[in-house]
Amino acid sequence: MSTARLRLYNTLTRTKEDFVPIDPDRVRMYVCGPTVYDFAHIGNARPVIIFDVLNRLLRHLYGKDHVTYVRNITDVDDKINTRAAERGITIRQLTEETNAIFQEDVRALGCLDPDVQPRATEHIAEMIAIIERLIAGGHAYASAGHVLFSVPSMSDYGRLSRRPLDEMIAGARVDVAPYKQGDMDFVLWKPSKDSEPGWESPWGRGRPGWHIECSAMSWKHLGETFDIHGGGIDLVFPHHENEIAQSRCAFGHDVMANVWMHNGFLQVEGEKMSKSLGNFRTIREVLADWQGEVARLAMLKTHYRQPIDWTAASLRESKRELDRWYLIASQYASTEDMLSPEFEAALCDDLNTAEAITHLRRLYSEANEGVAYAGARLAACGRMLGLFQQDLAAWNGWRPASAGIDELMVHRLIKDRLAARAAKNWAESDRIRDELVAMGIQLKDAKDPATGELTTTWEVKR
Ligand code: AMP
Ligand code: ZN
Numbered sequence: 001m002s003t004a005r006l007r008l009y010n011t012l013t014r015t016k017e018d019f020v021p022i023d024p025d026r027v028r029m030y031v032c033g034p035t036v037y038d039f040a041h042i043g044n045a046r047p048v049i050i051f052d053v054l055n056r057l058l059r060h061l062y063g064k065d066h067v068t069y070v071r072n073i074t075d076v077d078d079k080i081n082t083r084a085a086e087r088g089i090t091i092r093q094l095t096e097e098t099n100a101i102f103q104e105d106v107r108a109l110g111c112l113d114p115d116v117q118p119r120a121t122e123h124i125a126e127m128i129a130i131i132e133r134l135i136a137g138g139h140a141y142a143s144a145g146h147v148l149f150s151v152p153s154m155s156d157y158g159r160l161s162r163r164p165l166d167e168m169i170a171g172a173r174v175d176v177a178p179y180k181q182g183d184m185d186f187v188l189w190k191p192s193k194d195s196e197p198g199w200e201s202p203w204g205r206g207r208p209g210w211h212i213e214c215s216a217m218s219w220k221h222l223g224e225t226f227d228i229h230g231g232g233i234d235l236v237f238p239h240h241e242n243e244i245a246q247s248r249c250a251f252g253h254d255v256m257a258n259v260w261m262h263n264g265f266l267q268v269e270g271e272k273m274s275k276s277l278g279n280f281r282t283i284r285e286v287l288a289d290w291q292g293e294v295a296r297l298a299m300l301k302t303h304y305r306q307p308i309d310w311t312a313a314s315l316r317e318s319k320r321e322l323d324r325w326y327l328i329a330s331q332y333a334s335t336e337d338m339l340s341p342e343f344e345a346a347l348c349d350d351l352n353t354a355e356a357i358t359h360l361r362r363l364y365s366e367a368n369e370g371v372a373y374a375g376a377r378l379a380a381c382g383r384m385l386g387l388f389q390q391d392l393a394a395w396n397g398w399r400p401a402s403a404g405i406d407e408l409m410v411h412r413l414i415k416d417r418l419a420a421r422a423a424k425n426w427a428e429s430d431r432i433r434d435e436l437v438a439m440g441i442q443l444k445d446a447k448d449p450a451t452g453e454l455t456t457t458w459e460v461k462r
Contacts, residue, residue, distance in 0.1 A: 004344045006061060008228070008351070009305060011236060011260040012160055016350050019259065021227050027058050027067045028226035030218040030257065032235055033117070035074040036098035037083045041280035042295065042310060043232075043266040043273035045109055049296055049386075050263050050304040050351070051230050052111040056384055057347050060336055070221045071114040072214060073099055075121050076207055081196055091197055105283040108292040110386035118217040120208070124199045126216035127208045130250045131188050139249040142203050143179035145191035151184040154245050160260060161237035171238065186242055188212050211242035218256075219247065229257035233264055234272075264307045266299075273310065281310075281408060288401045289409065293387050294319045300353040300385060312412040316435075322387070322395075325360065328367045329379040330392040338373070338380035347384070356385065410441060414456050417443075421454065 006019040021027045031051045034040050048071075055069045075095040084094040107113075131147050134140035139153045151157050158168060172184040187209035192198030198205040208216075218226065224247070231240065240260065247256040265272040268279045286295050297318040302308040332338075340363070346355035360381055366374035382388045413432050420428035433443060436458070444457045 004061065004341075004348045006057070006348045008259050008261060010258075011262050012255075017259070019227075021062070022225065022258070024062055025066050027062050027228075028222040029055065029058065029067070029069050029228040029230065030214070030222055030226060031069070031071045031114075031229075032214055032231040032239070033071040033073050034098075034102055035077045035079060036095045036102060037077065037080040038098060038275070039282040039284055040102055040105060041273055041275065041282050042286050043280065045106065045283050045295070046266045046299060046304075046308070047230065047232050047263050048106050048111055049109060049299050051261075053300065053347070053353060053385060054228070054230075054261075054351055055112060055114070056386065057351070060339075060384065061348075068116070068222065069114040070116045070118065070218065072217045073117055073119045074210070074213060075099070075119050076197060076213070077210065101284070105287065108287050109283065110292050110296050110389055112386075116221045118221055120213040120217065121197075123213070123216045123220055124208065126220050127189075127212045128201050130212060130215055130219065130246060132202065133250040134188070134246065137249060139245075140188055141181065143181070145204050145206060146177075146179050146187060147189040147203055148180060148185040149188055149242065149245060149249075150182060151186070151245070152182050154249055157184075157245055158241060160244055161241050163237055168237070186211065186238065188246070211239055212246055214239070214243045215246040215250070215256075218243075219251075224251040225253050225255060226257050228259045228261060230261040230263075233262040236260075236262055261304075263304045266308050266310050268310055270309070285406065289406050290315055290319065290400075291322075291395070291398050293322055293389065296386055297322060297357070301357055303354045304351055312409050313416060321361075325364055325378060325382065326388065326392055326395050328364065328375045329382050329388045330395070332376045332379035334376060334380035334383055336380065336384070338376045339384060340377050340381060343377075343381045343384070353385065356381070360385075410436065410439075410458060414443070414458065418454060418456060 007016050008019050009016045029051070031047060034044060051069075051071070055067065058067045073095075080091055080094060084091045087094065131140060134149065135142065135147070138150075140147055140149050158165070161168075169183045172186065189201060189203055189206050189208055189212070191204055191206045196207065198207050218229070229240065229243075244256045248254070267273060271277060271279060273280050294315055295318075298310075298314045299308065301314065301318070340359065343356050343359045346352045346359060349355070360378060363374045363378040363381065367378055379388055413436055417429050417432040420426075420432065436443060440460055441458050442460075444459070446455050446457070447453070448455065
């Protein structure tokens with residue numbers, strides 16, 4: 001047990017607060033997990049890695065048997081039905097296969113398994129029980145096989161997202177439906193056609209809405225109220241706002257979770273990485289080119305609430321740093337009591353991993369200068385972040401698995417090289433060219449005769 005004081009930024013209050021668990025013998029955290037219909041992209045890995053670090057920190061602070069970390073698996077969703085039909089496989093086959101890939105991917109990124117990974121389809125009874133309570137309390141109504149949450153029945157709806165009412169109405173109006181009494185009312189239960197997955201319920205055969213799934217799973221595994229609820233910033237509205245509405249109105253508490261934490265987006269050239277924008281790289285593709293710990297370090301160099309630009313340069317830099325650090329860290333079998341106070345203080349300051357990594361760099365320099373304990377501390381602090389999980393031989397023996405070329409990476413390297421040339425940084429421009437040559441890629445530069453602008457094309461030469 002450590003005595004460092006943990007402070008966390010709470011989206012609910014928009015302030016950094018001292019973290020005070022409801023029961024320090026059982027600290028409880030829920031994080032919204034993946035919808036398992038397709039490969040997760042590296043943006044989806046951000047919350048997984050961030051909350052893995054928080055889980056490790058909580059275990060360090062409160063004792064590893066005193067923390068319950070729940071991350072759900074959404075295995076009922078219309079995207080799943082559509083994809084299974086497209087591929088001509090059953091829903092169960094699709095969700096099993098996708099979940100197995102996700103589990104492998106996040107382990108390769110160095111994440112510990114959560115204590116519980118509940119599946120939505122195994123919590124239908126709890127969802128029905130919450131919906132029945134909401135109807136009994138006047139917070140929900142059944143209409144044409146649907147059950148809707150009545151937003152006007154909750155006087156302080158909207159406390160988390162603090163969106164102006166007209167914006168919320170405009171957002172909810174996208175989903176116009178004759179069975180809705182209020183514009184902002186949202187679906188708790190909807191009818192299923194015979195071809196769709198469905199469960200018997202007091203309102204006929206149907207399936208749950210997305211938000212009710214998390215209210216049911218967090219209730220079952222963590223109770224009516226708990227300590228921390230996390231996810232990406234895009235989940236604040238409507239998903240988390242609606243989870244809060246359901247759980248608070250069903251159980252009659254002022255809060256669902258005390259602290260709400262949200263990570264910023266992982267971006268590509270200033271835009272959110274997402275499937276719909278088509279600018280995504282799956283975790284699997286990234287892991288073919290880089291060790292999981294390289295991606296993890298690249299992710300943790302930025303504070304979790306800031307956006308991250310996912311660049312080749314940052315991955316290369318992380319690889320170089322880890323190669324150096326491993327030489328020292330792998331010599332020590334570390335224990336948590338070797339953590340430096342500065343490192344713990346950085347993590348306890350709203351999970352400031354950027355500052356914690358700056359401290360690792362300092363420890364690395366000190367270890368090279370022969371400062372006692374620096375090497376052991378580097379090992380201990382790095383392991384707390386989920387790094388140095390391999391031995392040196394395994395680390396050094398790793399080779400990229402991808403025989404194919406990572407085109408997105410090639411484009412980025414070419415862009416970096418053109419930028420280096422524009423800045424007359426010939427050494428950097430040559431270095432990048434050599435790196436591409438080592439990957440089997442030949443560059444061709446051409447000057448546009450009209451504008452004088454340099455363009456670069458590439459081809460694979462093996
Ligand atoms: P989804 O499968 O879209 O529900 O996303 C799963 C988790 O990944 C959620 O917590 C999202 O907020 C998060 N997420 C999705 N895209 C990004 C991104 N580009 N950067 C960071 N987090 C993301
Ligand atoms: Zn959720």
